[in-house]
Amino acid sequence: MKKLMMSLVSSAAAITLAGSALANDVSDVYLGVGSASSEYWVAYIEGAKAVATSLGKDVKVIPSEFDGQKLLEQFGAVFAAGCEDCLVTVDPASNAFTKAMIERADAAGAKYVNLWNRPDEIHPWDTAPNTWVANISFDGVDSGYQNGMALCNALGGKGNIVALNGIPDNPPAKQRIAGLHKALQECPGLKLLDTQVGNWDQTQGQSITRAWLAKYGDQLNGVFSANDGMALGAVAALREKGLAGKIPVTGSDGSSDVIKLIEKGDMLSTMYIDGYVQGAYAVALAAAAVRGDINVDELKQDQRDFFLSQTLVTKDNAASVLNATKDASQFSYDALKANFWAASVGQIPAGANK
């Protein structure tokens, strides 16, 4: 009996596989984004649009405002209406919603690319492998490390710094702070006086920095911030005391206002992540899976779960990063088809998303 069931299941799977191997056309493109009012996500949508337009499709944007439950409900409506051969790229807002999103996409017949939030124990090749094409993220440890080293260098290898952390149970927050600690080990002269949770928030970053300035006074030499928002708050607090530019501040994300501050000398560094490129490759990969240009079964693990390259922005390259504009024609599906992993810097290591 068990054998019969097995053979039934495998033949059913073979039929579905054969079906997906036929050159299908993409039906719809859905983007589940964190917010429609952040620079990174706006760039992401633009990049996704560039590829979708070259396929003759428009993108449908569903913002979660970083609320996984809300996202799940909204996609519930999309999936309920059926989503055969549609593309879905989603940031599930937190690890808790990743599996639920994938299972629903699987039931609806969509091709799914995940962003940022993947629980450490599940991977595209073991969870709904025919639906979940890939997981694409940026290396938070590398970001924290490089910004930490930038602080170390700016302070000549010794000094007292403080750190603003994001929401504590969020993988990028953990990774960036872990990266900072890695840098601290390499730079023993640098002393971390205190770490506080600013919840990614500009205002909280500002009021925490104010309290630090009152507490440490002249002893404080640098501020590490896990994202650009809190870094902007820290700079605003320093500006009130006339210290902007005198105490180096680092961020992460590479928003244009922070890059402008770096250019001006009011901030030290940030890690620029390219939302445009991420959006383009996410949609291209999912489209390739629908159209049969890639066979997901044949992909290697580092082709399904990978980091994209990122750039540390300092005063030296601020102007060039700021003025770089994207040419949508270079991000057409046919152009990206040459190598879907051109921007990858390798597989996400085990433990990165703990």
Next chain:
Amino acid sequence: MVRSRLGPTNKGFKLMAQLPSAAASIAPRYDEGRLISGTTGHSMKIQLKELGPAFTLLVLCLVFSIASSQFFSIANAQAILESSAIPVVLAVGITFIIIQGSIDLSIEGVMAASSMVVALLIANSITAHDCGWLAILAGPAAGVTFGLANGLLYTYLRLPSLIVTLATWFIGLGVATLLFPGRQPEILDARLTMLAIDKQFGVSYLVFIALLVSFIGISLQNFAQFGRMSFAIGMDEKTTRLSGNSVRLHKVLAFSFMGLLAGMGGAMISAQLAVGNPSAGQGFLFPTISAAVIGGTLLSGGKGGVLHSIIGVLILEVLRNGMVQLGVDPYLRHVIEGIIIIAALVVGNWQLRARTRVVK
């Protein structure tokens, strides 16, 4: 002619005094109809038993001063005042709404919309507009529009304020998102940014704005019909209406005032951050409401006051600042904050739990 029977004549006053309702004792009497009038003597007196929250604040300051050598310094007092400025402005507004027994959840959305409006109309890095002071005023103006809409929808459609303002919260965020041009507009006009940077007596103009708003709030509460009507509505809305007073008008006024202050808050945060930010209001709603409650303003309405809420804000800010000064582990900070807030509520407001009040 209900109004003339129960209205502002001496006869009416006698009649009202006989009503069993608590509202009768605080509802407007001889001075009904006048916006500003003399004090009734009762309103200005601070009763000893209402000093609980102030006592809590004092104890917190003492404990932090002993535990941390840097806490008790002028620089740190300035830091606390700077961080309190915007929450105080918001708390003044929410006080009247909570005293009336309503709630306004739209604060964050209104601040977001107002921040974007100000940043896009003043000299900035994205649009070509340069309206100077008019742009700064556009923030509060946008706020009043939202507040007025809140008040009218709430009173005329007879919907719970919780639901109406929840909806306008999202509308505000939506407007801010629609206005968001893809990059945060950097504010280039020094007229706005100097409000946060220039110092008088060691603190920025934003602190003085908060002081002025507090003064206006306390005056409205104690000397204007609006303030006493707010208490009356919160204690017994039905009797207040039957007494011939326009409950609807004063509710709309309260929501418009809150909108005005939330709009100001949006402009103030833009001044601090020097950018227009669609998430400008994020994280202000619940601290504002809890500040009012910690200060002794009852969520069920009718009790509390502007000064109470301001003390509530200071309690929260001193707490946050003191924890950072002590270098408390960030994971532990929220736990301790929560515990102290509950303790502050118990210690500070125990006497306010009269027998008949329902605590929700």
